[in-house]
Amino acid sequence: MDHLETRQLRYFVAVAEEQHFGRAAHRLGMAQPPLSRAIRDLERHLGVQLLVRTSRRVALTPAGQVLLDEARIALDAVATAGNRTRHAGQEVPALRLALKADHDAGLLPRILDAYDVLPVELLLGGYGEQLAALHDGRADVALLTTPFDERGIDSEPLVTGPRLVAMAASDPLAARTGLRLVDLTGRLLPYGTPAEKGLPTPPFDHHEPLDHSQIFSLIEVGAAVWFLPVWLAERFDRPGIAYRPVEGLEPATLTVAWPARSRLAAVATFVRTVQQIAGDTATYDNPAPVGHPV
């Protein structure tokens, strides 16, 4: 019984995710035949069939599903080992804070001002990258908006506030009060929080995430609407965009999060500092609609 190598796991994950040897090989930057051989060797090595190949499609066996889950975890742990080590080798120690631009509820300047244990290195990333950075050791701590996948993550809530719908100021719905989720059916961007999975999305073919400028451009021309926390709305309070409360829309909570395994004193101090600042901050208990009138 020889040892598993991460290369084998990476190959398998690629094939399992793509359900296609050719695409997986392309993604891995290699040709298809050696990939087929590598998977066959992996199956031989484990003594288990992982994939069912018909010449039309590739499907996972139950054992393959187990390996897909476990391999993701294992690859994450290996990446973490590398990232944490690289960081530990830097001459200047720093606290690496992952956050999404504009999703700090205005706390960031005060946080950076108040926290003086270590220099703070900011990792700005798009949707979902904060969690990934915590998991693979690129970040020590992150600011996240609920909901998120809490497995392996410890967190403390900081600020809770309603989420609003952003729409074109000229939109007929902007004149109404008492908006409900169903009123927005079919117009919701699939980016941002995936909380309203059930609702259909507009007929865009963007499979790439949009940045804020792109999103607000779409909203401004009435092509879509979007849910966002009130503190983000405050950052983009501009003519042409209206923000309205929506009945039944879950509020958002800004939280500070860190890897459950982490025992860094610098992180503990940071969390206390941030909680302190958040506690001193005005809450969003009683939201009034913001945005310019039509």
Next chain:
Amino acid sequence: MDHLETRQLRYFVAVAEEQHFGRAAHRLGMAQPPLSRAIRDLERHLGVQLLVRTSRRVALTPAGQVLLDEARIALDAVATAGNRTRHAGQEVPALRLALKADHDAGLLPRILDAYDVLPVELLLGGYGEQLAALHDGRADVALLTTPFDERGIDSEPLVTGPRLVAMAASDPLAARTGLRLVDLTGRLLPYGTPAEKGLPTPPFDHHEPLDHSQIFSLIEVGAAVWFLPVWLAERFDRPGIAYRPVEGLEPATLTVAWPARSRLAAVATFVRTVQQIAGDTATYDNPAPVGHPV
């Protein structure tokens, strides 16, 4: 930035643990020069110095210590992926129960009788192997005696009972009452629970763990004494060995434990079954000394 391979991590862990390239190479079944080269490449790859080599000794840098910790976790995760997958590929699903022989407090027959969700596969192992089996995916569930390292492990207590000291029946101390920990200074075997680390051990040079027969042979001739839970004493109630309570010796708790990540329904059912059986069992609340008189 290329990817880390488990081979590199295994090599590094070996060197870090042995603090010696030659010994590490021997342990890995290879020659020393390629190992040196592999570690050098790893350091280059990470851009971090991991080891300080003098020609007399090898020491870890802080970054090296980080990598040692993280690499152990990562290697464990990779091994887990392999073990869980292998198991998932078996045609006959089974619940794999890890335990140490004779440490089941007599519950095992009733457990096996009552649990009929899946066939139960027993993994008998020595001290510490139960935890390792849970961590690397060879076992789904285990019976453990406190204390143990609970990181990554969920557990439920089953039975609590005092620990006793086992000594030769002819030992002068066996005639005394009210034994205390200090009375046994220097005579305690270092195997079994490591709870009494401070106390010196007898002058044996066994670095291999002893099995029960070997331990009781040593005890019987008066060469050593040993602490053990009362349910283990009951299994080895024989002439020549006396069991006595010791003041201040922490009681032991037999627990059922499983990986914190586990969400197997079969494990949940097993735990409930075992708790049920343990609840029906007489406790050891009021221990009387057992063992033959001098």
Next chain:
DNA sequence: ATCGACCGATACCCTGCTGATATGGATCAT
């Protein structure tokens, strides 16, 4: 029913990684 497109497997070759041996250089004990 036939043909072509698609897709994974096989056959075969070649490069470079990984491990082995020989040796150098530095440090410490005697």
Next chain:
DNA sequence: ATGATCCATATCAGCAGGGTATCGGTCGAT
């Protein structure tokens, strides 16, 4: 001073792992 110890370097060999060409089976279109 000298030998022992231990890690690094130099060099070579074998094979693991990647590439190209091609086969065979399946499905959809005509």
